[in-house]
Amino acid sequence: MRTQIAIVGGGPAGLLLSQLLNRVGISTVVLERKSRDYVLSRIRAGVLEWGTVELLRTAGVGERMDHEGMPHDGCYLAHDGRMFRVDFRDACGRQVMVYGQTEMTRDLYAAQDAMGATIIHDAEEVALHELDGEAPFVTWTHDGKPFRLDCDFVAGCDGFHGVSRPSIPKEVRREFEKVYPFGWLGVLSHTPPLADELIYASHERGFALASMRNPNLSRYYIQVPLTDHVEDWSDDAFWQELKRRLPEEVAERLVTGPSIEKSIAPLRSFVSEPMRWGKLFLCGDAAHIVPPTGAKGLNLAVSDVHYLAEALKLFYSSGDGSALDGYSEQALSRVWKAMRFSWWMTTLMHRFTEHNAYERRMQDTELAFLECSAAAQAVMAENYTGLPY
Incomplete structure (x- = not known):
């Protein structure tokens, strides 16, 4: 087989890149190690920056x-038993869109199927x-049989544990990592959302987040130690702890119900540089991981895809490879800004066992300043809704 762009990884980043490229006549083959059903079963982020929303529309997958x-x-942000609202519209003139990553992936699959794109599962x-040569290629097996795909370039969209990043020599890679000493216990339930917008709560017992996927599907999180296991938490125990961490005014109207998914996700920040080596370009979690506090993971993958798609379109339309040469630097500039915001949100809202009374008081003071400062809210809103591409 031969194609122009071999895309390793069939999650939202790989599918969106394939969608954007195929729409302008650039051929792709997407290789995914899991089945389609497995990809669609993964529960992931649900907050889209406005740049992500606009790019999905451009890709022809924004109708649903x-x-x-x-x-x-x-x-909303809550602390000291009270709650205040950051108005994105007033602060920076933008919005976000709550739309689950699973639904976005489903839309991309449908669009790819409609155009006859090649997606190989399992x-x-x-x-x-030969990533550092002139004739790169990808090999894989399916049902024990070997296959080969020749290509011009490889896009590594296969996540943190994929093969793409380790294909860059160790002596070339520079990696940065921070592991946080806690995780998020998340519960998905068929219950109406607690509020019309997300609630981020800082509490002496730990962080909590009330979010949603649609008017009848809610997603809630609480901060837990890394030593905890899902089996340690019954539904009743989760709901009771969530209520303790929310302001009384909203906790009393929380609608509870059986969990339909429950998991614990550790929090970490990770960046691998560069994001390009030879004919290989990294996108999304293959190159960087952010804690979910700032809702940046999926959105960073989308901005990577935007930069790479634009660079490839320029190359194939005019032979100009300058944008490809600048891809890593351009993508990493936005990545590190999102890293800063995610780190700030995480350190602001969570309880750290190693913090002393002074450090905890500084967290409270930062939240109090954010509550009364229009300038501070503008900075938060600008970052939360998404920095420009």
């Missing part, structure tokens, strides 16, 4: 999002070859 998604003009033992 515009019909079913929930635009949010702000969010691709095992994927390996990348």
Whole structure:
């Protein structure tokens, strides 16, 4: 087989890149190691920056999002038993869209199927070859049979544990990491959302987040130690702890119900530089991980895809490779800004066991300043709704 762009990883980043490229006549093959059902079963982020919303529309996959998604003009922050709202519209003139990553992936699959794009699932033992040469290729096996795909370039969209990043020599890679000493216990339930917008709560017992996927599907999180296991938390225990961490005015109207998904996600920040080596370009979690506090993971993957798609379109239309050469630097500039915001949100809202009374008082003071400062809210809103591409 031969294609122009081999895309390793069939999650939202890989599918969106394939969608954007195929729409302008650039051929792709997407290789995914899991089945389509597995990809669609993953529960992930639900807050889209406005740049992500606009890019999905450009890609021709925004119709259902515009019909079913929930635009949010702000969010709530809670501390000291009270709550205040940051108005994104007033602060920076933008919104976010609440629309689940699973639904976005479903829309991308449908669009790819409609255009006859090539997506190969259950691709095992994927390996990348000759990335620093003129004729890169990808090999894999399926049902024990070997396959080979020749290409011009490889896009590594296969996540943190994929094969793409390790294909860059160790002596070339520079990695930065911070592991946080806690995780998020998340529960998905068929219950109406607690509020019309997300509630981020800082409490002496730990962080909590009340979010949603649609008017009848809610997603809630609480901060837990890394030593906890899902089995340690019954539904009743989760709901009781969530109520303790929310202001009384909202906790009393929380509608509870059986969990339909429950998991614990550790929090970390991770960046690998560069994001390009030879004919290989990294996108999304293959190159960087952010804690979910700032809702940046999926959105950073989308901005990577935007930069790479634009660079490839320029190359194939004019032979100009300058944007490809600048891809890593351009993408990393935005990545590190999102890293800063996610780190700020995480350190602001969570309880750290190693913090002393002074450090905890500084968290409270930062929140109090944010509550009364229009300038501070503008900075938060600008970052939350998404920095420009």
